Amino acid sequence: MSNYSSDDIGNYASVFSALSNPHRLQIYTLLSGCCTPGSRCDIDAVTSCCVGDLGNELDIAASTLSHHLKELSHAGLINMQRQGKQIICSVNPDMLNAIRQFFHTNTEITDEPETSR
Amino acid sequence: MSNYSSDDIGNYASVFSALSNPHRLQIYTLLSGCCTPGSRCDIDAVTSCCVGDLGNELDIAASTLSHHLKELSHAGLINMQRQGKQIICSVNPDMLNAIRQFFHTNTEITDEPETSR
DNA sequence: GCTATAATTCGACATATTTCGAAATATAGA
DNA sequence: TCTATATTTCGAAATATGTCGAATTATAGC
Numbered sequence: 001m002s003n004y005s006s007d008d009i010g011n012y013a014s015v016f017s018a019l020s021n022p023h024r025l026q027i028y029t030l031l032s033g034c035c036t037p038g039s040r041c042d043i044d045a046v047t048s049c050c051v052g053d054l055g056n057e058l059d060i061a062a063s064t065l066s067h068h069l070k071e072l073s074h075a076g077l078i079n080m081q082r083q084g085k086q087i088i089c090s091v092n093p094d095m096l097n098a099i100r101q102f103f104h105t106n107t108e109i110t111d112e113p114e115t116s117r
Numbered sequence: 118m119s120n121y122s123s124d125d126i127g128n129y130a131s132v133f134s135a136l137s138n139p140h141r142l143q144i145y146t147l148l149s150g151c152c153t154p155g156s157r158c159d160i161d162a163v164t165s166c167c168v169g170d171l172g173n174e175l176d177i178a179a180s181t182l183s184h185h186l187k188e189l190s191h192a193g194l195i196n197m198q199r200q201g202k203q204i205i206c207s208v209n210p211d212m213l214n215a216i217r218q219f220f221h222t223n224t225e226i227t228d229e230p231e232t233s234r
Numbered sequence: 235g236c237t238a239t240a241a242t243t244c245g246a247c248a249t250a251t252t253t254c255g256a257a258a259t260a261t262a263g264a
Numbered sequence: 265t266c267t268a269t270a271t272t273t274c275g276a277a278a279t280a281t282g283t284c285g286a287a288t289t290a291t292a293g294c
Binding site: 006009013014016019020024025096103 | 120121123127129131133137139143146150217221
Binding site for chain 2: 251252255262
Protein backbone atom coordinates (compact mmCIF):
# COMPACT_ATOMS: atom_id res chain seq x y z
CA MET A 1 0.00 0.00 0.00
CA SER A 2 3.08 2.16 0.06
CA ASN A 3 4.75 3.88 -2.89
CA TYR A 4 2.05 6.32 -3.84
CA SER A 5 2.87 9.69 -5.33
CA SER A 6 1.65 12.70 -3.45
CA ASP A 7 -0.90 13.25 -6.23
CA ASP A 8 -2.21 9.73 -5.71
CA ILE A 9 -2.41 10.30 -1.99
CA GLY A 10 -4.36 13.48 -2.57
CA ASN A 11 -6.77 11.78 -4.95
CA TYR A 12 -7.45 8.87 -2.64
CA ALA A 13 -7.81 11.27 0.26
CA SER A 14 -10.61 13.04 -1.57
CA VAL A 15 -12.25 9.73 -2.33
CA PHE A 16 -12.23 8.88 1.38
CA SER A 17 -13.37 12.39 2.15
CA ALA A 18 -16.43 11.78 0.02
CA LEU A 19 -17.15 8.60 1.99
CA SER A 20 -16.49 10.23 5.36
CA ASN A 21 -19.96 11.66 5.81
CA PRO A 22 -22.58 9.19 7.12
CA HIS A 23 -25.23 10.41 4.73
CA ARG A 24 -22.93 10.09 1.74
CA LEU A 25 -21.71 6.68 2.84
CA GLN A 26 -25.29 5.56 3.19
CA ILE A 27 -26.08 6.81 -0.29
CA TYR A 28 -23.08 4.91 -1.63
CA THR A 29 -24.03 1.68 0.09
CA LEU A 30 -27.63 2.03 -1.08
CA LEU A 31 -26.41 2.45 -4.64
CA SER A 32 -23.97 -0.41 -4.43
CA GLY A 33 -26.73 -2.69 -3.18
CA CYS A 34 -28.84 -1.71 -6.12
CA CYS A 35 -28.22 -1.19 -9.78
CA THR A 36 -25.24 -1.65 -11.98
CA PRO A 37 -24.38 1.28 -14.25
CA GLY A 38 -26.71 1.73 -17.18
CA SER A 39 -29.49 -0.28 -15.65
CA ARG A 40 -32.20 0.71 -13.25
CA CYS A 41 -33.60 -1.35 -10.43
CA ASP A 42 -36.88 -3.13 -10.87
CA ILE A 43 -39.83 -1.25 -9.50
CA ASP A 44 -40.30 -3.83 -6.77
CA ALA A 45 -36.71 -3.78 -5.57
CA VAL A 46 -36.13 -2.43 -2.10
CA THR A 47 -34.07 0.51 -3.22
CA SER A 48 -34.02 2.42 -6.44
CA CYS A 49 -31.52 4.81 -7.87
CA CYS A 50 -33.01 8.10 -8.82
CA VAL A 51 -32.31 11.13 -6.68
CA GLY A 52 -35.84 11.34 -5.33
CA ASP A 53 -35.86 7.72 -4.23
CA LEU A 54 -32.60 8.20 -2.39
CA GLY A 55 -34.17 11.23 -0.73
CA ASN A 56 -36.97 9.06 0.63
CA GLU A 57 -34.45 6.97 2.52
CA LEU A 58 -32.47 9.81 4.01
CA ASP A 59 -34.50 12.46 5.83
CA ILE A 60 -32.42 15.41 4.67
CA ALA A 61 -33.37 18.42 2.54
CA ALA A 62 -33.34 17.90 -1.20
CA SER A 63 -30.68 20.57 -1.55
CA THR A 64 -28.45 18.76 0.94
CA LEU A 65 -28.90 15.50 -0.91
CA SER A 66 -28.02 17.20 -4.14
CA HIS A 67 -24.89 18.59 -2.57
CA HIS A 68 -23.85 15.15 -1.32
CA LEU A 69 -24.43 13.56 -4.70
CA LYS A 70 -22.25 16.18 -6.29
CA GLU A 71 -19.48 15.36 -3.84
CA LEU A 72 -19.71 11.65 -4.57
CA SER A 73 -19.78 12.34 -8.28
CA HIS A 74 -16.81 14.72 -8.18
CA ALA A 75 -14.83 12.16 -6.25
CA GLY A 76 -15.51 9.71 -9.08
CA LEU A 77 -17.44 7.35 -6.83
CA ILE A 78 -20.75 7.51 -8.66
CA ASN A 79 -22.14 8.27 -12.09
CA MET A 80 -25.22 10.38 -12.68
CA GLN A 81 -27.25 10.59 -15.86
CA ARG A 82 -30.50 12.24 -16.66
CA GLN A 83 -33.35 10.08 -17.83
CA GLY A 84 -36.37 12.22 -18.51
CA LYS A 85 -37.29 14.24 -15.46
CA GLN A 86 -35.20 12.08 -13.20
CA ILE A 87 -31.50 11.63 -12.66
CA ILE A 88 -30.28 8.10 -12.23
CA CYS A 89 -27.32 7.40 -9.96
CA SER A 90 -25.04 4.39 -9.96
CA VAL A 91 -21.75 3.27 -8.48
CA ASN A 92 -18.70 3.84 -10.69
CA PRO A 93 -17.15 0.37 -10.89
CA ASP A 94 -13.71 1.65 -11.92
CA MET A 95 -13.35 3.64 -8.76
CA LEU A 96 -14.61 0.78 -6.63
CA ASN A 97 -11.94 -1.42 -8.16
CA ALA A 98 -9.30 1.24 -7.58
CA ILE A 99 -10.28 1.41 -3.91
CA ARG A 100 -10.15 -2.34 -3.57
CA GLN A 101 -6.67 -2.39 -5.00
CA PHE A 102 -5.57 0.44 -2.77
CA PHE A 103 -6.21 -1.72 0.26
CA HIS A 104 -4.32 -4.69 -1.10
CA THR A 105 -0.58 -4.24 -0.68
CA ASN A 106 0.43 -7.09 -2.93
CA THR A 107 -1.64 -5.95 -5.86
CA GLU A 108 -0.24 -3.86 -8.67
CA ILE A 109 -2.22 -0.72 -9.10
CA THR A 110 -3.49 -0.38 -12.64
CA ASP A 111 -6.25 2.19 -12.36
CA GLU A 112 -5.42 5.40 -10.58
CA PRO A 113 -8.50 7.20 -9.38
CA GLU A 114 -9.24 10.42 -11.16
CA THR A 115 -11.32 12.89 -9.29
CA SER A 116 -12.94 15.50 -11.47
CA ARG A 117 -11.83 18.45 -9.38
CA MET B 118 -22.01 -3.46 0.42
CA SER B 119 -25.61 -2.82 1.36
CA ASN B 120 -27.37 -3.94 4.52
CA TYR B 121 -25.34 -2.04 7.08
CA SER B 122 -26.93 -0.74 10.26
CA SER B 123 -26.82 2.96 10.80
CA ASP B 124 -24.25 2.31 13.56
CA ASP B 125 -22.05 0.47 11.08
CA ILE B 126 -22.41 3.27 8.59
CA GLY B 127 -21.36 5.75 11.25
CA ASN B 128 -18.35 3.69 12.24
CA TYR B 129 -17.13 3.22 8.71
CA ALA B 130 -17.75 6.89 8.02
CA SER B 131 -15.37 7.79 10.83
CA VAL B 132 -12.79 5.36 9.50
CA PHE B 133 -12.95 7.06 6.11
CA SER B 134 -12.91 10.39 7.83
CA ALA B 135 -9.60 9.45 9.39
CA LEU B 136 -8.25 8.58 5.95
CA SER B 137 -9.67 11.69 4.31
CA ASN B 138 -6.76 13.97 5.22
CA PRO B 139 -3.75 13.72 2.89
CA HIS B 140 -1.27 13.81 5.76
CA ARG B 141 -3.09 11.09 7.64
CA LEU B 142 -3.45 8.96 4.53
CA GLN B 143 0.26 9.35 3.89
CA ILE B 144 1.01 8.26 7.44
CA TYR B 145 -1.20 5.25 6.98
CA THR B 146 0.41 4.23 3.71
CA LEU B 147 3.87 4.72 5.18
CA LEU B 148 2.95 2.45 8.06
CA SER B 149 1.37 -0.15 5.86
CA GLY B 150 4.48 -0.29 3.72
CA CYS B 151 6.52 -0.85 6.83
CA CYS B 152 6.18 -2.99 9.89
CA THR B 153 3.67 -5.49 11.02
CA PRO B 154 2.36 -5.01 14.57
CA GLY B 155 4.84 -5.92 17.26
CA SER B 156 7.86 -5.64 15.04
CA ARG B 157 9.91 -2.65 14.07
CA CYS B 158 11.49 -1.91 10.73
CA ASP B 159 15.18 -2.49 10.20
CA ILE B 160 17.27 0.58 10.76
CA ASP B 161 18.19 0.74 7.09
CA ALA B 162 14.66 0.44 5.80
CA VAL B 163 13.34 3.47 4.00
CA THR B 164 10.59 4.16 6.49
CA SER B 165 10.39 3.42 10.14
CA CYS B 166 7.52 3.53 12.53
CA CYS B 167 8.16 5.73 15.50
CA VAL B 168 6.46 9.09 15.68
CA GLY B 169 9.65 11.06 15.11
CA ASP B 170 10.54 9.13 11.97
CA LEU B 171 7.10 9.74 10.56
CA GLY B 172 7.62 13.40 11.34
CA ASN B 173 10.75 13.43 9.19
CA GLU B 174 8.71 12.43 6.17
CA LEU B 175 5.91 14.88 6.63
CA ASP B 176 6.93 18.52 7.07
CA ILE B 177 4.26 19.35 9.61
CA ALA B 178 4.55 20.47 13.23
CA ALA B 179 5.05 17.74 15.80
CA SER B 180 1.82 18.74 17.49
CA THR B 181 -0.06 18.38 14.23
CA LEU B 182 1.44 14.95 13.64
CA SER B 183 0.46 13.93 17.15
CA HIS B 184 -3.08 15.07 16.50
CA HIS B 185 -3.27 13.07 13.26
CA LEU B 186 -1.94 9.95 14.93
CA LYS B 187 -4.59 10.27 17.59
CA GLU B 188 -7.26 10.45 14.91
CA LEU B 189 -5.96 7.34 13.18
CA SER B 190 -5.71 5.55 16.48
CA HIS B 191 -9.20 6.54 17.61
CA ALA B 192 -10.59 5.33 14.32
CA GLY B 193 -8.99 1.95 15.01
CA LEU B 194 -6.73 2.18 11.97
CA ILE B 195 -3.41 2.05 13.80
CA ASN B 196 -1.95 0.82 17.07
CA MET B 197 0.48 2.84 19.16
CA GLN B 198 2.66 1.56 21.95
CA ARG B 199 5.42 3.17 23.92
CA GLN B 200 8.85 1.62 23.74
CA GLY B 201 11.23 3.60 25.88
CA LYS B 202 11.27 7.21 24.87
CA GLN B 203 9.61 6.49 21.58
CA ILE B 204 6.14 5.50 20.53
CA ILE B 205 5.90 2.84 17.86
CA CYS B 206 3.03 2.96 15.40
CA SER B 207 1.67 0.14 13.27
CA VAL B 208 -1.31 -0.64 11.09
CA ASN B 209 -4.14 -2.43 12.86
CA PRO B 210 -4.66 -5.49 10.66
CA ASP B 211 -8.18 -6.17 11.95
CA MET B 212 -9.41 -2.82 10.74
CA LEU B 213 -7.66 -3.24 7.42
CA ASN B 214 -9.48 -6.53 6.98
CA ALA B 215 -12.77 -4.94 7.94
CA ILE B 216 -12.26 -2.26 5.31
CA ARG B 217 -11.41 -4.83 2.67
CA GLN B 218 -14.54 -6.70 3.63
CA PHE B 219 -16.60 -3.54 3.42
CA PHE B 220 -15.70 -3.02 -0.21
CA HIS B 221 -16.29 -6.61 -1.20
CA THR B 222 -19.46 -7.76 0.48
CA ASN B 223 -22.53 -7.99 -1.58
CA THR B 224 -21.30 -5.83 -4.41
CA GLU B 225 -21.56 -7.04 -7.93
CA ILE B 226 -19.42 -5.19 -10.40
CA THR B 227 -20.16 -5.56 -14.08
CA ASP B 228 -16.64 -5.91 -15.34
CA GLU B 229 -15.54 -8.29 -12.64
CA PRO B 230 -14.36 -11.63 -13.98
CA GLU B 231 -16.73 -14.47 -13.32
CA THR B 232 -15.35 -17.85 -12.46
CA SER B 233 -16.97 -20.63 -14.42
CA ARG B 234 -18.00 -22.63 -11.43
C1' DG C 235 -47.35 28.27 -23.69
C1' DC C 236 -48.67 26.66 -19.02
C1' DT C 237 -48.29 23.59 -15.14
C1' DA C 238 -46.50 20.02 -12.27
C1' DT C 239 -42.60 17.35 -10.98
C1' DA C 240 -37.52 16.52 -10.32
C1' DA C 241 -33.41 18.26 -9.16
C1' DT C 242 -29.87 22.01 -8.64
C1' DT C 243 -27.91 26.51 -7.32
C1' DC C 244 -27.45 30.20 -4.09
C1' DG C 245 -26.72 32.51 0.25
C1' DA C 246 -26.49 32.13 5.00
C1' DC C 247 -25.26 30.15 9.33
C1' DA C 248 -23.49 26.78 12.75
C1' DT C 249 -20.18 23.48 13.54
C1' DA C 250 -15.95 20.85 12.61
C1' DT C 251 -11.25 20.49 11.00
C1' DT C 252 -6.44 21.66 10.33
C1' DT C 253 -2.73 23.84 11.76
C1' DC C 254 0.64 26.16 14.64
C1' DG C 255 3.59 27.52 18.69
C1' DA C 256 4.11 27.33 23.56
C1' DA C 257 3.87 24.72 27.54
C1' DA C 258 3.57 20.28 29.73
C1' DT C 259 4.57 15.29 30.39
C1' DA C 260 7.30 10.93 29.98
C1' DT C 261 11.48 8.46 29.73
C1' DA C 262 16.46 7.24 29.69
C1' DG C 263 20.89 8.12 31.00
C1' DA C 264 24.70 10.78 33.28
C1' DT D 265 18.40 14.61 40.55
C1' DC D 266 19.36 17.08 36.40
C1' DT D 267 19.32 17.10 31.40
C1' DA D 268 18.25 15.93 26.78
C1' DT D 269 15.06 13.75 23.76
C1' DA D 270 10.38 12.22 22.36
C1' DT D 271 5.84 13.09 22.33
C1' DT D 272 1.38 15.14 23.85
C1' DT D 273 -1.84 18.73 25.45
C1' DC D 274 -3.64 23.29 25.18
C1' DG D 275 -5.46 27.45 23.14
C1' DA D 276 -6.09 30.20 19.20
C1' DA D 277 -6.82 31.28 14.34
C1' DA D 278 -8.01 30.25 9.55
C1' DT D 279 -10.49 27.41 6.59
C1' DA D 280 -13.75 23.77 5.29
C1' DT D 281 -18.08 21.27 5.80
C1' DG D 282 -23.05 20.21 6.48
C1' DT D 283 -27.31 21.94 6.51
C1' DC D 284 -31.43 24.52 5.39
C1' DG D 285 -35.00 27.29 2.78
C1' DA D 286 -35.85 30.08 -1.18
C1' DA D 287 -35.17 30.73 -5.83
C1' DT D 288 -33.93 28.66 -10.22
C1' DT D 289 -33.46 25.34 -14.05
C1' DA D 290 -34.89 21.19 -16.73
C1' DT D 291 -38.25 18.18 -18.49
C1' DA D 292 -42.79 15.99 -19.73
C1' DG D 293 -47.47 16.31 -20.67
C1' DC D 294 -51.61 18.89 -21.43
